[in-house]
Amino acid sequence: MRIKQYRLEIAMLAGVGVASVLSGIAPASRAVWLTEIFWVWGLVAILLVTFRKFRFSGVAYACFFVWSILQIIGAHWTFEHVPMRWLAEPLGLARNPYDRIAHFMVGWFAFPLAELYWRKGWARSVAASAFFAVMTTVAMAGVWEIVEWLYAAIDGGEAGAAFLGSQGDEWDAQKDILCDTLGALCSAALFIVLNRKERNKQ
Numbered sequence: 083m084r085i086k087q088y089r090l091e092i093a094m095l096a097g098v099g100v101a102s103v104l105s106g107i108a109p110a111s112r113a114v115w116l117t118e119i120f121w122v123w124g125l126v127a128i129l130l131v132t133f134r135k136f137r138f139s140g141v142a143y144a145c146f147f148v149w150s151i152l153q154i155i156g157a158h159w160t161f162e163h164v165p166m167r168w169l170a171e172p173l174g175l176a177r178n179p180y181d182r183i184a185h186f187m188v189g190w191f192a193f194p195l196a197e198l199y200w201r202k203g204w205a206r207s208v209a210a211s212a213f214f215a216v217m218t219t220v221a222m223a224g225v226w227e228i229v230e231w232l233y234a235a236i237d238g239g240e241a242g243a244a245f246l247g248s249q250g251d252e253w254d255a256q257k258d259i260l261c262d263t264l265g266a267l268c269s270a271a272l273f274i275v276l277n278r279k280e281r282n283k284q
Contacts, residue, residue: 090140091133094147098126101151105158117233118157122150136201141276142194145269149191152184185223185258189265192219196273208277212270216263223262227255 102119109115125146129138138146156164164180173179196215198204205211 098150101154105154109158110160115157122153138194145190145193149187182261185261186265189262190269192266193269216266216270219266223259
């Protein structure tokens with residue numbers, strides 16, 4: 083009975099596990115792979131530990147799942163070398179767009195965050211929950227850019243540069259945060275729409 087009840091979460095967890103194993107086969111950089119995978123399984127650990135106390139919606143878990151898969155793919159090739167010619171060339175892009183796509187998906191963490199604020203009663207309305215979730219996500223994006231910079235500075239080698247993934251763009255950090263913000267705004271809008279529909283059904 084429990085397995086049927088949690089089959090979506092179990093399927094996503096299994097998917098992350100299989101993808102992690104496959105990505106660990108001859109990665110471009112073992113150091114980068116370990117660093118990127120650490121964040122994925124750190125998130126998984128947090129979600130597992132808190133699952134009984136707070137269960138997110140299927141949409142929220144889907145946001146976590148898609149980000150995890152993108153992170154795992156980036157861990158295998160490093161974000162700047164994920165095969166993306168099929169998209170970059172038709173659009174005339176000078177750099178690999180995979181990192182930007184992944185950052186846009188990071189912004190979708192705003193959906194589960196809004197859900198947390200709303201259901202915990204930390205915000206007085208759906209709109210306020212969405213607003214604070216966006217602000218939290220943007221703040222997290224800024225902190226992440228600092229983490230990337232510190233890792234690259236401490237490592238001082240190819241692994242650090244690959245983890246940073248700036249691809250020679252001096253405005254890379256600002257553009258990454260912009261992508262995070264756009265993703266957060268999209269997910270916040272979806273959260274508001276879905277919750278208004280639910281409230282209208284009641």
